[in-house]
Amino acid sequence: AQVDWDNKREPSIEVTKDGPYRITGGIPLIDAEGQPVKRAQGSSLEHYALCRCGHSQNKPFCSGMHWYIDFKDPVPDPDATPTLFEWCGGLPALTRMTRLFYEKHIPADPLLAPLFANMSPDHPQRVARWLSEVFGGPKLYSENYGGYDRMISQHLGKALTEEKRARWVELICRSAEEAGLPSDPEFQAAFRSYIEWGSRIALENSQPGAKPPPKMPMPRWWWVSDATPGSRVSALEPDDAASESGVELPAPDQAVSFEQHVKPLFRERDRKSMKFVFDLWSYEDVRSNAQAILDRVKAGTMPCDGQWPAEWVEVFERWMQGGMGE
Numbered sequence: 103a104q105v106d107w108d109n110k111r112e113p114s115i116e117v118t119k120d121g122p123y124r125i126t127g128g129i130p131l132i133d134a135e136g137q138p139v140k141r142a143q144g145s146s147l148e149h150y151a152l153c154r155c156g157h158s159q160n161k162p163f164c165s166g167m168h169w170y171i172d173f174k175d176p177v178p179d180p181d182a183t184p185t186l187f188e189w190c191g192g193l194p195a196l197t198r199m200t201r202l203f204y205e206k207h208i209p210a211d212p213l214l215a216p217l218f219a220n221m222s223p224d225h226p227q228r229v230a231r232w233l234s235e236v237f238g239g240p241k242l243y244s245e246n247y248g249g250y251d252r253m254i255s256q257h258l259g260k261a262l263t264e265e266k267r268a269r270w271v272e273l274i275c276r277s278a279e280e281a282g283l284p285s286d287p288e289f290q291a292a293f294r295s296y297i298e299w300g301s302r303i304a305l306e307n308s309q310p311g312a313k314p315p316p317k318m319p320m321p322r323w324w325w326v327s328d329a330t331p332g333s334r335v336s337a338l339e340p341d342d343a344a345s346e347s348g349v350e351l352p353a354p355d356q357a358v359s360f361e362q363h364v365k366p367l368f369r370e371r372d373r374k375s376m377k378f379v380f381d382l383w384s385y386e387d388v389r390s391n392a393q394a395i396l397d398r399v400k401a402g403t404m405p406c407d408g409q410w411p412a413e414w415v416e417v418f419e420r421w422m423q424g425g426m427g428e
Contacts, residue, residue, distance in 0.1 A: 111148070114194075120174050122151040122164035131162070178379045180394060180404075183330050185238025186292055186323060190283050193242065196233050199274070199281035200226040207273040214269055217260070236296065236321050243320070250318045260308040267305045271297055291326040331375055351417055358421040360385045360428050367414050372405045389426050396422060 113127035125131075126149045131139045139162065141150075151164040155173035159165040167173075190196065204226040208218050218225070231242035232253060243249070274297055279285070283293070300321070307314045349366045352358050368382040380387035388395065398404035399415050421427070 117154070121168055122154050125150050125152060174390065177391060177394075180376065180379050180391070180398070182379075183325070186289065186325070187234055187237040187239035189289055189331060190237065190293070192239065193230060193234050195281060195283055196237075197227060197230040199277045199283060200230040200233075202280050203274050203277035204229075207277055211269065211273065213266060214273070217266065236300075236323050238322065238324070241320075250320050251316065254307055254314050254318075257304045257308045258312070258314075259310070261310060262305050262308040264305065267301045271301050286331065288325060288329045288331055291329055292323060295326055296321075296323045349414070351413060352420075357427060358417060358424055360388065360421065360426070363417055364388065364421050367410070367418065369405070371407075375406060385428050392418075392422050392426060 111127045113129045114125070115129070116124040116126075118124050128148045131150070131152075133139050141147075141163075152162050153160075153164045153167075155168040155171060157167040157171050157173075159167060187196075204218065204221065208214050222228070228243070228247060231246065235241055235243045243253075275294065278293065283289070306312060350363065352363050358364065365383055365385075365388075373382045376382055380391055382388060395404065396415075396418055399410045399418060402409040
């Protein structure tokens with residue numbers, strides 16, 4: 103049926119915001135005895151939603167109770183720095199990139215196509231899992247495929263050349279761009295530094311007579327020289343004077359609203375620096391995290407490049423005290 107995409111979708115598990123697990127691609131659902139979970143007649147086997155709030159009336163399936171109990175995702179520590187894995191979009195984003203690389207660019211490249219002509223069908227997924235783990239994500243590669251030694255074994259005896267290595271780097275970076283991975287300087291610096299480092303290690307290990315040291319740990323990559331998201335002010339952002347001049351402060355006897363008075367207090371750069379935690383231009387997100395935001399603007403630790411004027415802090419506090427109207 104068309105609603106089931108003719109059963110051609112790849113298996114996928116999505117954690118929805120403040121909601122259930124969304125399963126697509128015909129992933130089997132098995133009970134504790136190893137038997138298929140019973141479903142209502144006519145239910146799709148290709149896609150379904152599983153309860154995440156713990157209050158479903160039809161467990162393990164979602165019954166919509168998360169709406170009624172106002173279920174919310176845990177709020178990450180706003181002071182925490184995201185991993186490269188989190189910042190780039192996790193396994194789905196890296197898989198998009200590796201599939202573009204191995205399924206589009208490699209077959210079309212006369213230099214690299216012969217090198218990967220006999221790769222396993224799941225090679226793009228394996229490389230995506232390798233990068234996920236290297237960039238600070240879960241142990242998706244080492245716990246399933248054997249870790250660093252397994253990756254090294256793929257390069258032994260290949261006698262790669264610098265020309266092939268450079269082309270590989272060029273095409274993987276092009277694939278990252280096409281897949282929509284972050285283009286900010288901080289991520290690109292970290293991503294490209296790993297790609298250069300890793301490809302040169304592969305080149306070295308592929309040479310005749312190479313003896314890579316055994317039992318090496320999985321690499322773990324981080325931001326370059328602490329160049330993390332929000333650690334600098336972009337030259338393309340409007341200056342503070344221009345930003346502040348557009349803020350309309352409410353009159354002393356005027357009700358404070360989010361859309362008119364609070365949202366304009368947060369600049370685009372503020373939003374970008376906190377986007378990995380919550381959206382400062384989202385009423386729901388700011389309302390849910392209002393006390394933490396107030397504490398930080400009062401302490402002068404938010405935004406990261408300068409303290410709010412006292413009048414702005416007062417407006418935000420008035421908004422909270424007035425019921426946080428939209």
